Amino acid sequence: MVVLHNRPTMVVQTVPLRDLVARVDLGLTVLCGTDALDRPIRWAHVSELADPSPYLVGEELLLTAGVRFPSDVPAYVAGLVSKGVSAIGFGVEPEFPTVPSSLVEACAAQGMPLLEVPPSTPFLAVSQALGALLAEIAVREQRMLADSQRALTRAATRVRPVESVLTTLAVVLNCRADLVDPTSAPDELASLVARVASGTGPRSASTQVGEDHVTLDPVESAVLVVRRDTALSPAERAVVAVALALLGLLRRDVESERGQIARVAASALLRSQVADVTGVLGPGPYRVVAGESRADYDVLAQRYGPLVSKEGDGFLALVPAAFEVSGPVGVSSPFAEPASAPAPISAVEDAAAEATALLARAKATGAPALPASDLSSLVDPVAARAFARRELAALLGRPELVETLRVWLGQHGSWDRAAAVLGVHRNSVRHRISHVERLLGRDLGTADARASLWLALTWLD
Known part of the structure; x- marks a missing residue:
């Protein structure tokens, strides 16, 4: 079934019946309906009417002592x-020493859970x-919303902001998030994507694909597709709304986002004016520096001008191979800005x-990351990628699990x-890592x- 949404709807918070039954202090006993817990x-409602249905709106726990026990119990x-x-x-x-057997039957x-x-x-x-x-639940979801907002905002300032926001959204909601045309x-x-993206139909939609709950929301001319095996809660939908706002801003520059690698060498390389690059940097070879420090960006932009590409607070810069990579460019950096191995201009991408x-x-380790000079350099790239995909095959459709493992x-x-x-909360990390262990069939407590x-993640495309 497809549900189209033209305007937001108010959603009242609910509690699974099993959470109430689990309260030991209440002493509730499930007489039937254990498969529907x-x-x-939404709320508990007390009624001793023979027919309380006209006064109900749904999702109640109806409490009664049978003061006016109905004569027609099935009705x-x-x-x-x-x-x-x-x-x-x-x-x-x-009124009754035990629950009437006619009510239990x-x-x-009729599939109605009955509690004593x-x-x-x-x-x-x-x-x-x-x-x-x-x-x-309200407090927990508000905390989750606040934490997710901070994580998404940080992601939007990284070098590849669109990809970072999508990965972060997938991690915090334990879902698959894709931006599709x-x-x-x-x-x-x-x-459905065409209808949502057209701008003339619904503003969003939700549907079921196999076992996945799928929501679709427009982002400029594209559509954010979120898939998960359970439906999103109201707070989780609010997290999606934050991601939509950020992606909407970033999407306006999506073409430059996709061309980020080409912009490393700025307009000179885009027009194949190699002489301009060699005139600024010398004959080569060259390195590419990736970083997020504003101070380092300012230093590099002043030194290399058009050969520095900025995206939010992140940047890529084309520099001479003799560029110093053993320490931070600026004192504000928590670690050395990573730089590639020396490469000719033909291999700058x-x-x-x-x-x-x-x-x-x-960023994952909090320590400097330098180009491979030992083990990785001895491994054939094709074989390394094949190994990585074989090791991580069960995770390749779950970017949030790959990122959490990394x-x-x-x-x-x-x-x-x-x-x-x-x-995210530490318990979320525990849950995802245990899920990784189950999917991979590996004990992550072993060094092997x-x-x-870790090698597979390093060599993964």
Whole structure:
């Protein structure tokens, strides 16, 4: 089913029924419907009417002591089912010493979860417990939203901001996030992507593709497609809204984003005016420097002018091979700005890719990242890439897991430091790494597995 959204809708927070049942202090017993404990509960409502359905709106936990127990129990339950009631809580005593068997049978037959509320638990205690759970979720989601906003904002200032925002969104929501054009959309979403991107139809849409919940939102002439095995919560949709705002700003410069490597040598290289480059830098070879320090950018821009490419707070610069890479250019840098190995002008794009990869490694480890001069230089690049893809095959469709693994290994398995780099809670890192272990079938507690996967990440395209 496809749902088109022309305007935002208010979503009231809910709690899974199982979370309320799990409260030991309430002493609730599930009499039937154990397979439906994921049903959402918005509020608890007490009613002793023989037919309370006209006064219900759905997703309630209906609490009753059977003071006016209905004569037609199946019809009573059917009315609650038709109104979308999530569960019934029956309080035993003083009216009934046990839950009536007719109610148990009717609920079981119609798929309605039925809870027994013991005499020691007032209905008010159930309502208060539900309120406390809702408050906990609200606080947790507000914290998640604030942390995600900071992480996305940081990502938007990196050298490749569009890619960084998409990767960060995938990590914080544990989803797959892609920015697609109507001409490159997957077949199962092509028509929906075209409608959302056209600007004349719905502002967003959601649908189900296989087991994935998919949301689509326009970003300039492209569409942000978010896939996950569970639906997004209201707070998670707010995180997507932050990403949409950032991507909208960055998308306006998407063509220059895609041409970033070419801009390393600025207009001189774009027009193949090699003489201009050699006149500024000499005959070569050259290095490409990737960094994010404003102070370092200012130094390099003043020294090399048009051969420095800026994107937000990040930059790429074409410099002579004799450029000093053993320490920071500016005192503000927390680590040396990564520079590629020396390369001729014909290989400057490969050098830019190497420098960008070194920057990602340096940010993951918090330590200087230098061009490979030992093990990597002994490995055939084609064989290395094949090894990397074989080792990480189960993760290649999950960029958020690849990034989490890269950062976690770079931080020597520290949950706290990895969480700080990723901008998420340490428990999220634990959850993702355990998921990585299951997908790869590897024990990441062993040095062999960690070393093998770190090399695979290093050699991955």
